[in-house]
Amino acid sequence: MGEIFTSLQGEGPLLGRRQVFVRLSGCSLGCSYCDTRAYLRRTEKCRLETAPGSRTFVDLRNPLRVDMVTECVKLHASPEVHSVSVTGGEPLEQPGFTEGLAGELKGLGMRVYLETNGFSLDLFSRISKHIDIAAIDVKMPGTVRCSRDLCDRLVENELACLERSSELGIYTIAKVVVQQETEEHDLERICCEMPSVDAIVIQPVSGQIMSELKLLALHSIAARHIGAERAMVIPQMHRALGMM
Numbered sequence: 001m002g003e004i005f006t007s008l009q010g011e012g013p014l015l016g017r018r019q020v021f022v023r024l025s026g027c028s029l030g031c032s033y034c035d036t037r038a039y040l041r042r043t044e045k046c047r048l049e050t051a052p053g054s055r056t057f058v059d060l061r062n063p064l065r066v067d068m069v070t071e072c073v074k075l076h077a078s079p080e081v082h083s084v085s086v087t088g089g090e091p092l093e094q095p096g097f098t099e100g101l102a103g104e105l106k107g108l109g110m111r112v113y114l115e116t117n118g119f120s121l122d123l124f125s126r127i128s129k130h131i132d133i134a135a136i137d138v139k140m141p142g143t144v145r146c147s148r149d150l151c152d153r154l155v156e157n158e159l160a161c162l163e164r165s166s167e168l169g170i171y172t173i174a175k176v177v178v179q180q181e182t183e184e185h186d187l188e189r190i191c192c193e194m195p196s197v198d199a200i201v202i203q204p205v206s207g208q209i210m211s212e213l214k215l216l217a218l219h220s221i222a223a224r225h226i227g228a229e230r231a232m233v234i235p236q237m238h239r240a241l242g243m244m
């Protein structure tokens with residue numbers, strides 16, 4: 001476990017909703033744009049915000065049990081909280097823990113929002129019954145440090161997770177991080193295989209300038225495949241707002 005705190009969702013169609021963030025540490029991918037590098041490896045300690053929004057933290061020694069993390073989340077629970085964001089790192093790299101935690105939170109009547117890179121359909125399926133909202137990455141070529149073959153396999157798994165998620169009635173968000181170099185034909189190829197999801201979010205890499213023309217072109221591709229209502233360009237907002 002990396003950190004537990006309250007903030008506003010800074011990405012995608014749930015932008016601005018208040019959430020309790022539960023960040024697991026550890027992720028095996030090496031995305032060029034990763035903004036949680038401090039949590040790519042398992043951390044010795046988890047920092048827990050002592051009261052919602054206080055930005056005062058205490059350290060808890062890992063590993064934490066599911067019941068301990070559930071108690072931490074309860075400290076942050078309030079009627080204004082929309083959902084609990086289980087994020088990373090990569091939550092599916094700790095499937096037993098994530099399944100147990102999501103089940104506990106669901107049992108307490110909380111909505112569970114899973115953020116994942118979707119590297120494994122089996123692991124996603126294992127926890128899917130506890131998930132209300134899934135934000136699943138679709139990695140564009142050139143954004144993950146791996147061979148084209150491995151990248152293609154990753155995308156296959158991501159698309160399969162999106163399909164399963166959608167079939168199960170989970171509110172399903174496909175998150176596609178793009179940059180100026182993103183090739184339109186690559187997005188076209190991915191969108192051709194994209195299942196029917198609730199939203200495709202084109203998210204420009206934070207801190208990079210992209211031309212409006214490029215963003216419009218990428219948006220058009222997504223909109224043609226999924227419909228204008230469900231295709232959107234939304235930048236990350238938490239940094240712009242100076243939030244965690």
Ligand code: SF4
Nearest residue numbers: 027029031034089117
């Ligand atoms: S999948 Fe997410 S956490 Fe993992 S390296 Fe990529 S951006 Fe970072």
